[in-house]
Amino acid sequence: MKISTMALIALLALGVSGCSKNTIPDPDASATAADGGADASTGGYGADGTSGGEFVDDDLLGPDGEMGMVIYFDFDQSELRPEYTDLLARHATHLANNPGTSARLEGHADERGSREYNIGLGERRSQTVRRMLLIQGASANQISTVSFGEERPAAVGSDEEAYSLNRRVEIKYTQ
Amino acid sequence: MRNPFMHCLRLSMGTLLLATLGLSARAELVIEITKGVGQRTPVAVVPFGWEGSDASEPMDIAAVIAADLERSGRFDAVDEESMLQKPTAGVDVDFDDWSIVGTEAIVVGKLTQTGDNAYSLQFQLFDVFGKKQLVGYRMPASRGTMREAAHRAADMIYEKLTGIPGVFGTQVAYVTSQGEGKGKTYTLVVSDADGENENTIMESRDPIMSPAWSPDSRRLAYVSFEGNQSSIFVQTLRTGNRVKVSSLPGINGSPAFSPDGRKLVLTLGGVDGNLDIHVLDLNSRELTRLTTDRAIDTEGSWSPDGREIFFTSDRSGGPQVYKVSVNGGTAERITFEGSYNARPRLSPDGRKLALVHLDRGNYRIAVLEMDRRQLLVVSTGSQDESPSFAPNSDSLIYATRQGRNGVLETVSADGLVRSRLAAGQSDVREPVWSPFPRY
Incomplete structure (x- = not known):
């Protein structure tokens, strides 16, 4: 088990450094030749440990007592619906008050159309949310974005009900 | 089988399963001809x-x-x-x-x-x-x-x-997914063009996208979301060894090998999420940016002579196909018919361009004749995607829907002959046809 323990430590280290590095453009990152990829590919899983749950903070709870971690978008739109203004203000304040905290914005699209183009549409939605958070006090190094396009639907189905649940940005606090 | 990733595999409790060629997969594709001459x-x-x-x-x-x-x-x-x-x-x-x-x-x-x-x-x-x-x-x-x-x-x-070279000895790479929600797994598979001889190339709990063949058929480039970050890998099929070639902050997507196999065109989004077309030299690791428009520029594809990149951009409002020189410069718009034309793929002979075309409310595969600029819709589904030409330029493979699952279909470039490859219970998508085999 010795090798596993060492590998685990290495993985955790990679995961943590991967997070803090996320918002800093690193031209050398593309030149990383990870032979076999096992270390690099599993490196992120240390950070992924939080994906199963969420931290609860008073300042994140809305009037209804809900945290509000998902923002939905209209068809073919990346503009923020007015109903989400307060919700994003709470997240921005939370980030501004907790500089050690960071959030990952996961953008998604519905299943229609081309897959890589949908990655672009999901990212555009993440960026809308990111800009709102930055404007209201969060700092750039606290926020990273990822787009899953149509690859991780929240609702299964090929109707407008499913589509409207899948056009979304999920806010994931990573620490 | 001795697998260098075994300790990792246990450590991540099966989150990432890497398999090399040689493992046979579950369901074999079954072919039925749906339309013939x-x-x-x-x-x-x-x-x-x-x-x-x-x-x-x-x-x-x-x-x-x-x-x-x-x-x-x-x-x-x-x-x-x-x-x-x-x-x-x-x-x-x-x-x-x-x-x-x-x-x-x-x-x-x-x-x-x-x-x-x-x-x-x-x-x-x-x-x-x-x-x-x-x-x-x-x-x-x-x-x-x-x-x-x-x-x-x-x-x-x-x-x-x-008078047309056969493609029965070729292979097809594609992505499948099984299960729903947290238990969902994604698999990258290579099979013979007739659906037999399936081999799992890579398996993950995180999405796998956009497989692309190297011109010598020995390697596949693909996008993996391991660790909630998109990265581009190049994997050697025979050994299973893979190299992470791009993992910059933001989007790393849409890889495609240059005709000489030395470069990849890819899409990078950066921290600000402005998707642009780049070319990565796989040896020198030098990165060249070809587009700078603030719109989504993605889905790059090489011309057979390696001098031009065809890509999708929504700089005009909706997605349309453009081309740009590998030396950069102004992009030229290629498609004008309809409000949605995306994911261009040139035939190996350079005479036809396959794309996803919004046809009266349906996303279908269309073939644009480059000489006469005539667009022919060749598929009949409502959510068809990911067209890829056979190496003989005579037919193409794409993904369509059958119920809730994605299945693969091939169609001749003139739209006259179509056959379906049905694949068990998994959701199949993103087929890419291999180059000709080397005998």
């Missing part, structure tokens, strides 16, 4: 003769060849029952017996065992009415390469009869 040429593939010390022949070669020819939609294989004779060599063929039943071409051959796991496959193709041999060939095979040899024979027969 009106007049199919009747061809008789006579059961092959067998000489050897093994108890029986290791494979029904004639059946593989006949299935290949039928799958093309251009031929009807004559039933064994209606064969008046079953010759295994050209000298025994009585052409009159075959012309009576309307057979236009006949294939005869035999399999001979030459060693413990060594065989010789010989076949001859005859023009029944002209009473002459069109091609004859003998090739060595082992039990492991027997099916490949049969496909190769079918390729030679197909080319003699149609």
Whole structure:
């Protein structure tokens, strides 16, 4: 088990450094030749440990007592619906008050159309949310974005009900 | 099997399963021809003769060849029952017996065992009415390469009869997903073009996207979301070794190998999420940015001469296809018909461009003739995507829907011959046709 323990430590280290590095453009990152990829590919899983749950903070709870971690978008739109203004203000304040905290914005699209183009549409939605958070006090190094396009639907189905649940940005606090 | 990733695999409790070629997968693709040309040429593939010390022949070669020819939609294989004779060599063929039943071409051959796991496959193709041999060939095979040899024979027969190189010996890479929600797994698979011989290349709990063949068919580039970050990997099929070639902050997507195999075109989004087309030199790691527009620029694809990149951009409002020189400069718009044209893929001969086209509310595959700039819709689904040309430029493969699952279809570039590859219970998408095999 010795090798596993060492590998685990290495993985955790990679995961943590991967997070803090996320918002800093690193031209050398593309030149990383990870032979076999096992270390690099599993490196992120240390950070992924939080994906199963969420931290609860008073300042994140809305009037209804809900945290509000998902923002939905209209068809073919990346503009923020007015109903989400307060919700994003709470997240921005939370980030501004907790500089050690960071959030990952996961953008998604519905299943229609081309897959890589949908990655672009999901990212555009993440960026809308990111800009709102930055404007209201969060700092750039606290926020990273990822787009899953149509690859991780929240609702299964090929109707407008499913589509409207899948056009979304999920806010994931990573620490 | 000794696998260098085994300790990792246990550590991540199966979150990432890396498998190399050699593992056979569960469901094999089953092919049904959904639409064929009106007049199919009747061809008789006579059961092959067998000489050897093994108890029986290791494979029904004639059946593989006949299935290949039928799958093309251009031929009807004559039933064994209606064969008046079953010759295994050209000298025994009585052409009159075959012309009576309307057979236009006949294939005869035999399999001979030459060693413990060594065989010789010989076949001859005859023009029944002209009473002459069109091609004859003998090739060595082992039990492991027997099916490949049969496909190769079918390729030679197909080319003699149609003038178009056959693609029965090629492979297809595609992505499947199984399960829902947290238990969902994604698999990158390579199979023969007839759906047989499936091999799992990579398996993950996180999405896998956009597989792309290297021109020598030895490597696949793909996007993986391991660790909730998109990264581009290049994996060598035989060894399973892979290299992470791009993992910058933001989007790393849409890889495609240059015709010389030395570069990848890819999409990078950066921290600000402005997707642009870049070219990465795989040796020097030098990165060249080709587009700077604030719109989404993605889905880059090389022209066969390696001088231009075709890509999707929504700089005009909706997605349309553009091209740009690999040296940069101004992009030129290519598509004008309709409000949605995306994911361009040029045929290897450079004469046709396949794309996803919004056709009266349906996302369908269309082929744009580059000379006349005429657009032909060749698929009939409502959510068809990911077109990829066969290396002979004559047909293409794409993903369509059957119920809730994605399935694969092939269609001739003129839209006349279509067949479906159904794949068990998994959701199949993003097929990419391999280049020609090297014999």
